[in-house]
Amino acid sequence: MPYHQKKITGFTLIEMVMVMVIIGIMAAYAAPRWLGDEQLLDPQQRLLARDLRHAQSMAMTQGRSVNFEIISAGYQITDASLTVIIDPARGEAFQVNLEPGLSIAGSNFSFDSLGRPTDGSSLLSAPQVQTVSSGGSSATVTVAPVSGFVSAP
Numbered sequence: 001m002p003y004h005q006k007k008i009t010g011f012t013l014i015e016m017v018m019v020m021v022i023i024g025i026m027a028a029y030a031a032p033r034w035l036g037d038e039q040l041l042d043p044q045q046r047l048l049a050r051d052l053r054h055a056q057s058m059a060m061t062q063g064r065s066v067n068f069e070i071i072s073a074g075y076q077i078t079d080a081s082l083t084v085i086i087d088p089a090r091g092e093a094f095q096v097n098l099e100p101g102l103s104i105a106g107s108n109f110s111f112d113s114l115g116r117p118t119d120g121s122s123l124l125s126a127p128q129v130q131t132v133s134s135g136g137s138s139a140t141v142t143v144a145p146v147s148g149f150v151s152a153p
Helices: 013-062
Strands: 066-071 072-076 095-097 101-104 109-111 128-136 135-144
Touching: 013 066, 013 095, 013 128, 013 135, 066 095, 072 109
Parallel strands: none
Antiparallel strands: 066 072, 066 109, 072 095, 101 128, 128 135
């Protein structure tokens, strides 16, 4: 009786590995685009909070008022003559441009020489809320009245 061998069909190990590599490359390329600009909100919120604390610290150590101003592409820290301050930590203008797709909303205000938030002439009585947005998502940074405590929940 003759022996008949059945033809075995399927994928080889090399073919399986190549398919997995291709899927991995496609996932690495597509994941950031799929998540969108929302993944940029948290880092931008932390940067804004850090910059507000830094501006407050500069006002106190230099004994002068500094202004927080929202501009079209981001925000900047200026002095009394509305000239952008040179950040001593970086040696560059204290101006931050947001990542593309993000926007910022809130009010301009100042820190006086004691680090307290003001409207330029008097202490603020309400918290200053700065909101960074992307599409339908947003993140806030709040500056407390009187104390100037900066929080990013």
